[in-house]
Amino acid sequence: MNILSIPLRYMLRKWPKTLLLFGVFTLGAASVVALDHVSSRVAANMERQLAAFGANILVRPRTDTLRVGYGGVSLGAMQFGARHLDEAAVERAAATIADRANIATVAPKLLALAMVRGAGGSPVNVGLVGVRWDRERRIKSHWRVDGAYPDEAAGPAGPARPAKLADPDAPRGVVAGARAAAALGVAPGGVVRIAGQDLRVAGVLRPTGGDDDSVLLADLDFVQRAFGLEGKASFVEVAALCSGCPIDEIAAQLAAALPGAEVGALQGVVRQRMHSIGFVQKLLLGVSLVILLTACAMVGLSMLAAVNERVREIGLLRSLGFSRGAVFVIFCFEAACIGLAAGLAGYALGTLAGGEALGLIDVARGAAGEFDGVRLAATAGLMGLLATLAAFAPAWKAARTEPSRALTAL
Amino acid sequence: MLEVRNVSKAFAAEGTVTQALHRINLAVAGGDFVSVAGPSGSGKSTLLGVMSTLVAPDEGAVLYNGENVAAMGERGVDRLRRRDFGVVFQFHHLMPTMTALENVLLPFLHRLRPVGASLADRARECLERVGLAHKADCLPAHLSGGEQQRVAIARALVKRSRILFADEPTGSLDSATGDRIMELLCGLNAEGLAVVMVTHNEEYAALARTRLTMRDGMLADAGGTCCAACPA
Ligand SMILES: Nc1ncnc2c1ncn2[C@@H]1O[C@H](COP(=O)(O)OP(=O)(O)O)[C@@H](O)[C@H]1O
Ligand SMILES: [Mg+2]
Secondary structure: OOOOHHHHHHHHHOHHHHHHHHHHHHHHHHHHHHHHHHHHHHHHHHHHHHHOOOOOEEEEEOOEEEEEEEOOEEEEEEEEOOOOEEHHHHHHHHHHOOOHHHEEEEEEEEEEEEEEEOOOOOOEEEEEEEEOHHHHHHHOOOOOEEEOOOOOOOOOOOOOOOHHHHOOOOOOOEEEOHHHHHHHOOOOOOEEEEOOEEEEEEEEEOOOOOHHHHEEEEEHHHHHHHOOOOOEEOEEEEEEOOOOOOHHHHHHHHHHHOOOEEEEEOOHHHHHHHHHHHHHHHHHHHHHHHHHHHHHHHHHHHHHHHHHHOHHHHHHHHHOOOOHHHHHHHHHHHHHHHHHHHHHHHHHHHHHHHHHHHHHOOOOOOOOOOOOHHHHHHHHHHHHHHHHHHHHHHHHHHHOOOHHHHOOOO | OEEEEEEEEEEEEOOEEEEEEEEEEEEEOOOOEEEEEOOOOOOHHHHHHHHOOOOOOOEEEEEEOOEEHHHOHHHHHHHHHHHOEEEEOOOOOOOOOOOHHHHHHHHHOOOOOOOOHHHHHHHHHHHHHOOOHHHOOOOHHHOOHHHHHHHHHHHHHHOOOOEEEEEOOOOOOOHHHHHHHHHHHHHHHHOOOEEEEEOOOHHHHHOOOEEEEEEOOEEEEOOOOOOOOOOO
């Protein structure tokens, strides 16, 4: 036994009161944790959805153009330099720059002109774009497809999976732009022949009004192999997100890491994105602060009531030679214990509740149950500290209690 | 051992000033047994408070072993209360959330260093001394008034106080229980503990070696010293 036994015995013997205070503080902690959980998830989700507006950095091979003309007659321009990027080099650059955490998606593409035979029989010249399906779809979430994407299980109207799929290297089929599909006379489930291989048309894009309408989209690996350009990309679209740092900086970092490439930033979109994410986070932070302040006020008031109620006990302690500091410690420790315990319970409760809430608003389903030891400790520590601070004024009042208060008969 | 010099104390409450103590002088020798009698409101509790450092006097000084208590500083006074002075109040004043044994140990619970087994043993001995060894684990609510008072006495004993201040220790007890408390106090006094006791009870007051009577904040007369009145 030591001085801490006094508040511990008190909390134990007055457990209904302790429990009530613990409950209030736990609820406060839980709401803040849940809000934080939801806020970070919603922000991440928004980032993902906003990324759908498209890439904001374009990486192209550096080309020097020489205007060719003679005697005032322009003969056009001649291009020098590499025509392709090294896919792995761009990946590496994106993964190593200082702001790498802000890079959401790296989507390499290889362009080629291919003779494609569709349902009509005679081959047609069509633009073929090799893509990494998972990444492409992340930045082109405005795409709507009849049929399915080659990388997903066959959709409702999708074709049967080809037996060849067992071979991991086999091309998984193509998606045709609306105009390209019309020109080739193919529909979802049809077959096109490219570079001597039959590929299933997994889906047809609804008209986008853009370049995508007139091309065929296929696996990047397939296009690279078919045209002998293994590991190459014509250009790479990068979706970067950052709060606080300008997109130009990320572009500059990429440019520095890729001497052979030209990196361009598309400004406006990102700024808008980060602004709306920041707004949501600020709002939730504000609500959290209000909740925490309320919880602290409740702890403070409750401690104040306890001090007034226990004034003769405090007087007794003082008359037994307990210093003011000792009395102060007794009350602060009581609050700290409740805060700490409430922090632990609140973290557990808040994480669960946050997961449930996310499920309800249909964002990031199944995101609950991510217990993080560091965050748990931080929450408990913070709540302990807050409760202790809230108890400072009442504890100070207790410490100033005159020992003569023990003498007065009630 | 303890000397009160020219002490005055006034309380101002609701506009009226009450002179609770008026130029009090008295001395308590080591091992003395002092009783303070007097009508209600005559300043007995205030005097006891001043003597035990719990009430600061407006004027005058309290000297313990020749040293002015007011000059000891807060830490010095805390140490005095912790070590040399024991107090027993009329209304028991135990910590209601702690057992009898824990209440006896209370004087040692003022710091982080845990109470050792030897002190716990000593606390048990003190409880035994007041005849409550079997109630060591009872909460105050489960003890009778007399038992609570005895726990409070054991609490003063455990730290080997030099002076015990008791404010109407029998005031709220029936006479049989009161007799037992007085027996206990007399026994402790016989072992060398100085006792200053406020009491209304003439019989109990007569047991003291030095008898004081208060009236309107003043000591009425020194009373007769009644030597060896405590039954041996
Ligand atoms: N804390 C206080 N505030 C105001 N008046 C007090 C206080 N303590 C005592 N008094 C007054 O001082 C006088 C003496 O009180 P007290 O010492 O308790 O007398 P006794 O113990 O002899 O009954 C009484 O009139 C009482 O009302
Ligand atoms: Mg009194």
